[in-house]
Amino acid sequence: xxxxxxxxxxxxxxxxxxxRTLLVEFLRDTLGLTGTHVGCDTSQCGACVIHLDGVSxxxxxxxxxxxxxxxxxxxxxxxxxxxxxxxxxxxxxxHGLQCGFCTPGxxxxxxxxxxxxxxxxxxxxxxxxxxxxxxxxGYQNIVHAILDGAKRMxx
Amino acid sequence: xxxxxxxxPKSAAAAADALAGAEDGQYMAGGQTLIPVLKQRLxxxxxxxxxxxxxxxxxxxxxxxxxxxxxxTTHAAVAASGAVRDAxxxxxxxxxxxxxxxxxxxxxxxxxxxxxxxxxDYPAAVLGxxxxxxxxxxxxxxxxxxxxxxxxALDDGELVTRVDFPVPDAAAYVKFPNPAxxxxxxxxxxxxxxxxxxxxxxxxxxxxxRQAEMEAALSAEFSAEAIAGVAIAADDLNNDLxxxxxxxxxxxxxxxxxxxxxxx
Ligand SMILES: Cc1cc2nc3c(=O)[nH]c(=O)nc-3n(C[C@H](O)[C@H](O)[C@H](O)COP(=O)(O)OP(=O)(O)OC[C@H]3O[C@@H](n4cnc5c(N)ncnc54)[C@H](O)[C@@H]3O)c2cc1C
Ligand code: FES
Ligand code: FES
Numbered sequence: 001x002x003x004x005x006x007x008x009x010x011x012x013x014x015x016x017x018x019x020r021t022l023l024v025e026f027l028r029d030t031l032g033l034t035g036t037h038v039g040c041d042t043s044q045c046g047a048c049v050i051h052l053d054g055v056s057x058x059x060x061x062x063x064x065x066x067x068x069x070x071x072x073x074x075x076x077x078x079x080x081x082x083x084x085x086x087x088x089x090x091x092x093x094x095h096g097l098q099c100g101f102c103t104p105g106x107x108x109x110x111x112x113x114x115x116x117x118x119x120x121x122x123x124x125x126x127x128x129x130x131x132x133x134x135x136x137x138g139y140q141n142i143v144h145a146i147l148d149g150a151k152r153m154x155x
Numbered sequence: 156x157x158x159x160x161x162x163x164p165k166s167a168a169a170a171a172d173a174l175a176g177a178e179d180g181q182y183m184a185g186g187q188t189l190i191p192v193l194k195q196r197l198x199x200x201x202x203x204x205x206x207x208x209x210x211x212x213x214x215x216x217x218x219x220x221x222x223x224x225x226x227x228t229t230h231a232a233v234a235a236s237g238a239v240r241d242a243x244x245x246x247x248x249x250x251x252x253x254x255x256x257x258x259x260x261x262x263x264x265x266x267x268x269x270x271x272x273x274x275x276d277y278p279a280a281v282l283g284x285x286x287x288x289x290x291x292x293x294x295x296x297x298x299x300x301x302x303x304x305x306x307x308a309l310d311d312g313e314l315v316t317r318v319d320f321p322v323p324d325a326a327a328y329v330k331f332p333n334p335a336x337x338x339x340x341x342x343x344x345x346x347x348x349x350x351x352x353x354x355x356x357x358x359x360x361x362x363x364x365r366q367a368e369m370e371a372a373l374s375a376e377f378s379a380e381a382i383a384g385v386a387i388a389a390d391d392l393n394n395d396l397x398x399x400x401x402x403x404x405x406x407x408x409x410x411x412x413x414x415x416x417x418x419x
Contacts, residue, residue: 002161019161019203020193043191044335046257055231055260061190062261065161066207112256130337131255 004068008033009077017064024048024059026067027074035075035104039133046132049105050074056112058131075104078111087111087149096145098136105132110146118154122147156193160202167212167291167314170204174312177202182314184227184266187258212265212316217242220322226265226315234259243284245326245344249276252330254337265315268300271307271362273393274338278363279328281318283344283355289317304361323348325418329410330358333397340398341406345414350374354411359392359403369411378419379412 005014008031015030027033027050039047041060048060051073078085087110090096097103106129113120113128120128125146126139134142160177164170174180181200183189184207192198206212212227217238224233233239234251253259253267253276267277268288281288281297288295291314300308309315323346330342339358343366346353352373354366372381387407389400398406 019159020156022190041194043187043258046255049257056257057260058257061187063161063186063190063203063205065163066186066205109256128256131257 002065004064006067006070006072008072009074019063019065021064022060023050023052023057023062023064023067023072026064027059027072033074033076037101037104039101039105044133045102046105046109047102049108049132051108051112054115056109073108075107078107085111086152087114087146090149090152091142091145094141094145094148096137096142102132102134102136106134106142110149113146114150114153118150120147120150157196157199159193159200161205162202163205163208165208165210167209167316170206170209171291171312171314173202173204177204180204180312182206182269184263184269185229185261187254187262188266188270188272206265206314213263215239217322222246222320222322223317224264224320225317227263230254230259230262230264230267231256233264242322243320243326245328245346246280246284246320249280249328249330249344252276252328252332252337264318268318269307269309269315271301271305272338273304273361273363274333274340274358275363276328276330276339276342276357279339279342279344279355279357280320282363282365283328283353284320284323284326284346285348285351285353286318286320288315289319290315298365301363306362321348327414327417329414329417331406331410341403341410343407343410343414345373345411345418347373347377347418352377356407356411359407361391361393366407366411373415377415379416382408382411382415 001016037047039045043061050059125143162173178201180202183203183205212225214225216223230250230253239247286297288300326346328344330339341358344355352370354369357363368385369382387404389404392400392403394400
């Protein structure tokens, strides 16, 4: 089996994978980082969104072998120890989550959006969420949270 | 998903060799179409030949009156490109409407046109601008490239390296997206270059097509009113759970008039 190595949340990791192993399987099953969720496995829901070399991707639609040598950020790497990231704080304060299943993907999507566009409009946030489904919140509070999280990150 | 050999060649020639040497090989670009297809076992290749490590296949260059986009250029890169926005804003706009941000970060121009999904956006730009598809061995005019449902003029193992889009005087793309997937239920790309007008329709039929009557009417007078009377027959259009053929026929007219109005 091929062996791969990458940096996940700042830590160097290695592991053996098959050709068909998905990046999300490597993260969850090999590394035990189960914060990245699998909602659909058909590229629809965005629960599996992570950052691969600084951009957001659906990790259920990327082969683990394609992440060989890459930098990966998952939800486990977002907070600073016990201190939530300002975007996570904003999700908590604005009730941007109910069951929380979609939240890891939502937070990583929000961080990618704000990295590109530090001061997004309401419409830009909604357009940016087209690849993420939430069955609970009705999106309204997620949009509020991202707008406020962006504001906190601008300082 | 069945397992396969993963091969990552460093040159286009090595990729073609790897494919030719495989029992049942398949190129992979961004994998946004291919990986779901493998999961559903609609394809079960013995070898996946990944194109991402080949230098020179990704990139954008504007020169000689054309926007040259490498096959491995992502939709996100085209949408964000200042050079594309200056030369053919409709092309950057179209790329930014594909799927969602995560799909745009992986999906590529080459993968989109090689796949030729009937509801894909890029085929409308390639045909609507009269672009040239460049492969390892030849150049294929857009009018000859998209042949049928998921079918193209590419030979087995032929690798798309780039697409050259001529810069028009004006162009616009308007689509009515499926609210879930964002694929086009109907999308219309209109361009004007000198006296020549092209109208390319995606989503409506089994394969992207040009609307000759609209092109003739717009060549005589470039205005939304000029095509208001063009009747679109529903006969050969797609009829599925997303939209009836009659609804699609109606949308072709509406999308075309909106596109023309943007640049008239
Ligand atoms: C949720 C979702 C929403 C989407 N929405 C849209 C949308 O709104 N509009 C739209 O147009 N598309 C949409 N897509 C499709 C997306 O644009 C894909 O990225 C694209 O169709 C395929 O590109 P790829 O680079 O991922 O190709 P891959 O999946 O890697 O490959 C697709 C096919 O092309 C072949 N191929 C790839 N590159 C080459 C090459 N250089 N030469 C020859 N053959 C090649 C492969 O062998 C394979 O058969 C969506 C996809 C998803 C998952
Ligand atoms: S699990 Fe990847 S998009 Fe749903
Ligand atoms: S909070 Fe439950 S799916 Fe979004």
